[in-house]
Amino acid sequence: MKEKAIVYFGSTQTKSASAEYSLASKFDEIINKLGIKDVVKGKRVAIKIHLGSNLGYTTVHPFLVGRLVKAIKTAGGSPYLIDIIEQYHTAIDRGYTPEVVGAQIFPVAGISDNYFIAKEVKFKNLEKIEMGGFCKDAEVLIDLSHVKGHNTVGFGGAVKNLAIGCYTQRTRWALHRTMQYDKYWDKEKSKDAEELVKVCPYGAIKYSEGRLRVEFDMCNQCLRCVHADKDGCLKIQPQNFLSFPEAMAITTQFVLSHFDEDKRFFINVATNITEYCDCWGFTTGNILPDVGFLGSSDILAVDKASLDLLADKPLIRENVSRNLEIIDNPKLHPFARIHGPWKDPYNTIKFGEKYGLGNSNYELVEVFPAGPEQKWPPAYFPDPVSNV
Ligand code: SF4
Secondary structure, eight states: OOOEEEHHHEEEEEESSSSSSSSSHHHHHHHHHTTTHHHOOOOOOEOOOOOOTOOOOOOOHHHHHHHHHHHHHHOOEEEEEEOOOHHHGGGGGGOOOOHHHHHHEEEEETTTTTOOEEEEETTTTTTEEEEEEHHHHEEEEEEEEEOOEEEETTTEHHHHHTTTTTTHHHHHHHHHHGGGGOBHHHHTTOOOOOHHHHEEEEEEOEETTEEEETTTTOOOOOOOOHHTTTTTOOOOOOOHHHHHHHHHHHHHHHHHTSSSGGGGGEEEEEEEOOSSGGGGGGOOOOOOOOOOEEESSOOHHHHHHHHHHHHOOOOGGGGSTTTSSOOOOTTTTTHHHHHHHGGGGGGGHHHHTTTTTTOOOEEESSSSSSOOOOOOOOOOOTTTTTTT
């Protein structure tokens, strides 16, 4: 059994309503505990963040980013923020400016999305991956992620932030196309493909010019189409879904390979947990209660701990969008209950382990723990109606 990775946890549960024990203080303490300040002196430090998109504002708050930037600068480091080109252009609308966060912000592969380092790979349709040059140029990497649901892979956290967010648009689309690689429709058998289109409540089946395509990103594996398929021409099968988390592990591995183990840090912000990825360009209500902040020097430990903390939390049903179907199966993680069983968020961990990204066996160390609930003596509150 491998030694456990440490995950520092700042819970939303607090000992007292005070600045000292507030979430921001816990965020600062996690930075201290991780030892970030010990390694950044004289170094270029890339903070990989999701800057959100369009009307989406439940990303990592610029205030917290500023706290991290300040800590790095105080310790003598040179921090800068990176994200994909699409999010970069409108980041200012959501409060991410150098004046607010205290550091420059760059598109990870440059202003033309063409500054990258490439690697040849062999996985389904994936032959080459292009990692942004502004990520490669850093000497220390801080992966600062917002935890949320994700319609392609169930969940977005530390792995997804690097796997998708450190790459050119070409690579990101290629990752999505891995889901199409395994054959799922038999044209020879199919007599009435348009009927299958009608049966999908999510609009995930497209048919044109004699070709049927399932948009697996939108599919929640309800299997209504398979039950309606009288020709036996359509398969909805796990491999089309599992290719994406496996491809993510491949791209994450390449990012991590550029940084010494003591020069990479992972912080997950598990508040404002929405149903979709921040790239969708809007914010919905929170679908799970806030749990707090987590930090580790192990990418799998921080993602696994985030998922475990959310696993027994109740879905906030009234905040789940009406276009999503809640699967009432308590064996499923809450993210899989809205995105489908084959989008089990733990697939990120499973493939992360396969590609040696880290150690999912962890120990949770709480910073400024709230301690046990108060046991109050009997109280005699006045009745607000009678005033006695
Ligand atoms: S399994 Fe359900 S969601 Fe997926 S394509 Fe078929 S009908 Fe649509």
